[in-house]
Amino acid sequence: MALEAVDVETWSNLIFQGVLLGILYSLIAMGYNLVYRANKSINFAVPQVVLLAAYTALITATATGRLEVALASAIIVSVAVSMAIERGVARPLLGRPPIALIGATLGVFYALKGVVLVVGGSEVAVLPLDIDYYRLGALTVATNDLISLLGAIPVLAGVVLLHRKTSFGAAMRAVAEDAEGAAAYGLPVRRLMLAGWALAGLVGGLGSILLAVKTQVSPDLEYYAIRALAASLIAGLDSLGGVLLGGIVLGLAEQLASKFLDPYLPGIGSDIAFLLLLLILFVKPYGFFGSERIERV
Amino acid sequence: MEGGGLARQNTLYIVLAALVIIIVLAGAYFLLAGRGGEMQEETTPAEATPTAGEAAPKEEAKVIEINVGLLVDETGPTSDVGKGYARGAEAAFKYFNEKGIYTKDGVRVKINYIKRDYAYNPTLAEEFYREFRDRYNVIAVVGWGTADTEKLSDQVARDKVVYISASYSAKLVVKPYNFFPAPDYSTQACSGLQWLATEYGAGKIALAYDHKVAYSRSPISAIKEAAKALGMEVVGDFDLPLRATEADAERIAREMKAADPDYVWCGNTISSCSLLARAMAKVGLDAVLLSNVWGFDERSPNLVGEEAYGMVAGISPFLYPMFASGVEAYNVIYEAASMAGVPKEEVTLRFVQGFLNVWLLVKAIEEVTSQDLLERKGEALKEVLESRTFDFGGITAAPLRFQEGWHVPYKTVFIVFLAEDGSLQLKGKFTAPEAIDCAKVTIEGG
Numbered sequence: 001m002a003l004e005a006v007d008v009e010t011w012s013n014l015i016f017q018g019v020l021l022g023i024l025y026s027l028i029a030m031g032y033n034l035v036y037r038a039n040k041s042i043n044f045a046v047p048q049v050v051l052l053a054a055y056t057a058l059i060t061a062t063a064t065g066r067l068e069v070a071l072a073s074a075i076i077v078s079v080a081v082s083m084a085i086e087r088g089v090a091r092p093l094l095g096r097p098p099i100a101l102i103g104a105t106l107g108v109f110y111a112l113k114g115v116v117l118v119v120g121g122s123e124v125a126v127l128p129l130d131i132d133y134y135r136l137g138a139l140t141v142a143t144n145d146l147i148s149l150l151g152a153i154p155v156l157a158g159v160v161l162l163h164r165k166t167s168f169g170a171a172m173r174a175v176a177e178d179a180e181g182a183a184a185y186g187l188p189v190r191r192l193m194l195a196g197w198a199l200a201g202l203v204g205g206l207g208s209i210l211l212a213v214k215t216q217v218s219p220d221l222e223y224y225a226i227r228a229l230a231a232s233l234i235a236g237l238d239s240l241g242g243v244l245l246g247g248i249v250l251g252l253a254e255q256l257a258s259k260f261l262d263p264y265l266p267g268i269g270s271d272i273a274f275l276l277l278l279l280i281l282f283v284k285p286y287g288f289f290g291s292e293r294i295e296r297v
Numbered sequence: 298m299e300g301g302g303l304a305r306q307n308t309l310y311i312v313l314a315a316l317v318i319i320i321v322l323a324g325a326y327f328l329l330a331g332r333g334g335e336m337q338e339e340t341t342p343a344e345a346t347p348t349a350g351e352a353a354p355k356e357e358a359k360v361i362e363i364n365v366g367l368l369v370d371e372t373g374p375t376s377d378v379g380k381g382y383a384r385g386a387e388a389a390f391k392y393f394n395e396k397g398i399y400t401k402d403g404v405r406v407k408i409n410y411i412k413r414d415y416a417y418n419p420t421l422a423e424e425f426y427r428e429f430r431d432r433y434n435v436i437a438v439v440g441w442g443t444a445d446t447e448k449l450s451d452q453v454a455r456d457k458v459v460y461i462s463a464s465y466s467a468k469l470v471v472k473p474y475n476f477f478p479a480p481d482y483s484t485q486a487c488s489g490l491q492w493l494a495t496e497y498g499a500g501k502i503a504l505a506y507d508h509k510v511a512y513s514r515s516p517i518s519a520i521k522e523a524a525k526a527l528g529m530e531v532v533g534d535f536d537l538p539l540r541a542t543e544a545d546a547e548r549i550a551r552e553m554k555a556a557d558p559d560y561v562w563c564g565n566t567i568s569s570c571s572l573l574a575r576a577m578a579k580v581g582l583d584a585v586l587l588s589n590v591w592g593f594d595e596r597s598p599n600l601v602g603e604e605a606y607g608m609v610a611g612i613s614p615f616l617y618p619m620f621a622s623g624v625e626a627y628n629v630i631y632e633a634a635s636m637a638g639v640p641k642e643e644v645t646l647r648f649v650q651g652f653l654n655v656w657l658l659v660k661a662i663e664e665v666t667s668q669d670l671l672e673r674k675g676e677a678l679k680e681v682l683e684s685r686t687f688d689f690g691g692i693t694a695a696p697l698r699f700q701e702g703w704h705v706p707y708k709t710v711f712i713v714f715l716a717e718d719g720s721l722q723l724k725g726k727f728t729a730p731e732a733i734d735c736a737k738v739t740i741e742g743g
Contacts, residue, residue: 010551017544113372122371122380124568124596131602133579142579215543216600218568219376223540255544262536266508269545270538 006259009138014255016139022251023152024214027207028228029235029243030159031082031200036237037176038196039090041101046204047225048112049085053078053208055120058217061127070127071209078205079198081112086197091190116219124218127209148214155206159199160241172196176238223270227254230273234280236290245288250276360405361667363674365390365658366429366438367410368445373417374539375442375512377568378591381647382463384639385630386439387412388648389655392633398659404667408659411435419445430456436674437461439654443512450475457675459661459682461654465590465614466515467739470704474675476682478657478689478697479614480708480729482512482589483519483739486562487729488710489587489612490523493560495727497585499528500559505537505549505573513539513564516589518742519735520562526732532556541569543576550576553584563588571600578604585610590710594646595619598719607717610724612710614694615653618644620713620723626690629656653689657697660687694726705736 035043053074061070093100131143163169174182175192183189211224235246253276258269286292370379390410398406411433413425422445429435440446443464450472453460460475467481506513524531533556535549561584563570570592586609593611601609621627630652634644661678669677687697697706712724729735
């Protein structure tokens, strides 16, 4: 399809949806990055934590009919499970090679998958929300688009500001840079690590709810979270601010590839995340904003 | 103060550690149950004695034990409909075993079912099939998806294993050992088009389906031929992923809108079809969305949203439980559900689909002699399936009659419409246009 054949309405909605999806990816991706900064490893359990939070929200929303209760319950579960993983899995593995935590969180992924199957039963449903549509020039925006957008941006900004502008954030940064040095200065390293995981749970839970509001509560939410890992790696695992760009690059790439390449490569939209990741890592092995680690021997 | 803080901290750690242990243990248990499903009370003999499928007679008790494979998707991309199907199939196995299955000459048969979740991965399905065959000597399999069932169809014919699938692909109707209690997808879709033509007249139709997925692609060539026969114009093939994001659905709805269709066909499962319905309402595409049997069910009113009410319909070869008052045969399903701890209100179309596949197998077993079941196994079941009429008392849109070499048991479907007030309405039964044999079109189309 020739680019000139695409009208303004199509372009503007395509870009809006790509950016919005990207922002939601960023929120989940931030969960990966927060854990990486704390433990220098990847938490592969994130997709199941996201799914568990979404089904918890669905259950509470069904019981109460209130979205805010659903949101609170999802965040509580997500934070509690993240903290539990830190205490039960990550902390005993402190000092071990990063691959140990990767393996362990993969184990937690499968264990949680079983829990999600029982809790959610692979159900597909939508959260209780009246959806209206608004036309803003060429753009059509729905209530759920606005909620997702307005919910995600302050949280992303809040976490970045927390890290950059507060003493708590400075302490977390110190732990991320050099945990042993931070301990020598009397910082409560373990508590800060736990806080990092809790924060990861918070953004994961919120991301899960906003995704569910945007689309549906379904087992497919797991795949959003898996693709968000690509956004995290594109940005650089230790960059918090960069995830926004990583997510948006990914969201736009998916939409544009689906629109223009799908006729030649069916299904490219859902696969582009990892193709893109591969290409970027060839050029920038630590992602766009990741700091290069120099091993001195 | 310090001590109190420490105690609180320790309590917190203990609670967190306990939570992790509970989650891990529960997860491990249910994951194992989900993958294997071989909980003792369900499948003990099959698990304990892998060769029980030799159908060894138990003279003293007059019970024949047979092994049957149950292949499901509870964790893959079709789990949105697969979970309910698996639940229905398992309830049926338990129910009929409990009630007693008897061969034609009065010998009791006990079915040991071995459940495997293959997550919609055809390669894994092949592995599990080999396990069913070589380890458990199954004489039948109650299976799931199109790609895997089509892939296994020649093998099951060589092994003489009866294969009753949830895939209703037309390519399976010529395979000697493949059966399903419904018209094939192509015939179903053509019947749906017949409804559109009857209800609204000829018009333009757009097709949305996952171009990479065998199940979604299955009826497309037949739909195109049927549309021609009914005076409809096909205005485009749109690639809607089975795991569509809302953004995908919206993009496709916009592309469709440019083609200005009167009707839209959705050939995916309920998750992506309902996202498409929502997206159509969002972009203002004023067309009737018709989904295949796996793309629409009792959840649709909730999933598509109010804006799509009055514009969405679904095809089903089976009567929805909500329309079954007075249909005596449904009491069997309700009784089985109750026995399995499933409340009546949770008996859904998906549950019924799983249940019926097992019920068809049970009906076939009841028509063979114990000697045939022991000696000729799947071959005997196939002969019976091809020589009797199976009546499910109104649950299926018509009684089933398979012919040797042509396993299309009937050609009629129910149409269920989502009315403007959000209720589901049974529009009646519709049959594919006489002028065209839709199953044949798909088979010949390759």
